[in-house]
Amino acid sequence: METPIIQIRDLGKEFRTANGPVRALQDINLEVDAGEIFGIIGLSGAGKSTLVRCVNYLEVPTEGDVLFEGRSMASMTEKERRATRQSMGMIFQQFNLLAQRNVIRNVCFPLELIGVPKKEARERAMELLRTVGLEERALAYPAQLSGGQKQRVAIARALATNPKVLLCDEATSALDPDTTKQILELLKEINRAMGVTILVITHEMSVIEAICDRVAIIDQSRIAEVGAVSEIFVDPKSAIGRRLIMGEAAHQAEAFKQQRSIRIIFDGRESAEPVISNMVLACNAPVNIMYAATRDIQGKAMGQMVVQLPEDAASAERVIRYLRSVRIPYEEVGENEI
Amino acid sequence: MKFDATTIQMLRTGIWESFYMTALSSLFAYVIGLPLGVILVVADQDGIHPIPWLQKILGVIINLLRSVPFLILLFIALPLSKIVIGTRIGSPAIIIPLTIAAAPYVARVVESSFRELDAGVIEAAQSMGASTWQIIWKVLLPESKPSLLLGAALAVTTILSYSAMAGFTGGGGLGAIAINYGYYRYEPFLMWISVILLVVMVQVIQEVGTRLSKKGDKRIR
Incomplete structure (x- = not known):
């Protein structure tokens, strides 16, 4: 069997705050296979956003390790981690586009960081904007776009460097149901057409149901259960699983x-x-x-x-x-x- | 007193002196203050490149300099002008104390502009593998540009008003005219003319700053 593209090993994270240490994650063990859409669901405060940031080491875990394509992120230098992040695109709930750059320059941004020549970067950006259906808004600024369009730009930007993994942190939580559906369709299409592994963080069961192959349910800093989405729907084993599914x-x-x-x-x-x-x-x-x-x-x-x-x-x-x-x-x- | 050619010539010189004192001091204050502002944000505990001890020491020094009244600082710094510029009197001499007073102020103004920036945008850049330098050059500075320009209008008008104190140390400019004629020689007419000219200069600087900021801001539809 192929090595999972992401392996999370005994991962834990504790934040030091003014009111003493706060435990965000504990004993997390997960494996994400190349090419799948993997969901992580939990209520707010369960630690899921911290977990996704540990995957690309935006948050450095206090215990354990993350292996990306079998390579330990913990033992990498900061420079190696930055290089690894270029293989992991990320999109966010609030889109996080550069407000002073137009659409095409936003998509060019990650290419600029690695020194791709301007002309080449522009061509690649246009290609991606076609993929997300926004080529005619290439010269618009983020303030002129709707939420759904902004997320499309963010997706194009995240894919610019041809990443193997796309991390989605509550990517549809700021969008209305129709737009959510369109964005989820787009993610599914990207997964199918480009073979990009997608890790979806959400608090909505409907998102998991719509696109995920497998899901991990996270509750109070720990993984409550992991399995195929179809199995967990039929027979959730954990109390939190039943609660999320039954509402x-x-x-x-x-x-x-x-x-x-x-x-x-x-x-x-x-x-x-x-x-x-x-x-x-x-x-x-x-x-x-x-x-x-x-x-x-x-x-x-x-x-x-x-x-x-x-x-x-x-x-x-x-x-x-x-x-x-x-x-x-x-x-x-x-x-x-x- | 008569409003003759000599007076007009004096006022023109005053405007020019106020202008170049302010412009040069602002330039030097930004050359020093802008990088300091960057360090205040970037090296912060939760910044993108935390160096808490440096950030704290810098913060203390800036507060210290900012708490010295400018008139006092002016006299303290004049020996330094003697060393750097070669004289402790006249308009050029005041550029050194003005810069010393303005740089920490600029650092704080710049810092507050950077702090307005949404942390999510910086996080996005980090997720793409951007280095600290790349984040400073390609995210922090360009994304804060409208706010930095508004801050610059604020800083430059403040520096202009400080420059008016040059009169106390034999410097020139409109402030000196107002003090020399209005305060020492009881000629309120010339004093008021100088003050009005200063007001006009402040208005122009503020207006230019506001317009540049708005014009360049892509967040406005």
């Missing part, structure tokens, strides 16, 4: 737990299939849907739904038997679990 519904459902309930798992059958309606019609018994978290991931229904079974035992049994017969996975939900 607030998980809490509301607590109130209804007196009656016998089951969790129905959607593990990828056709999303067009009306599972619950069929079940109700077949069993001639009403069920009470307490909460549902299902997503249509590339035409497959993924997720889960908790339903309260009918009060009379016979009807309840009919529902159970129906689910078994059509091979829909389910499990009984106990008093204290969701």
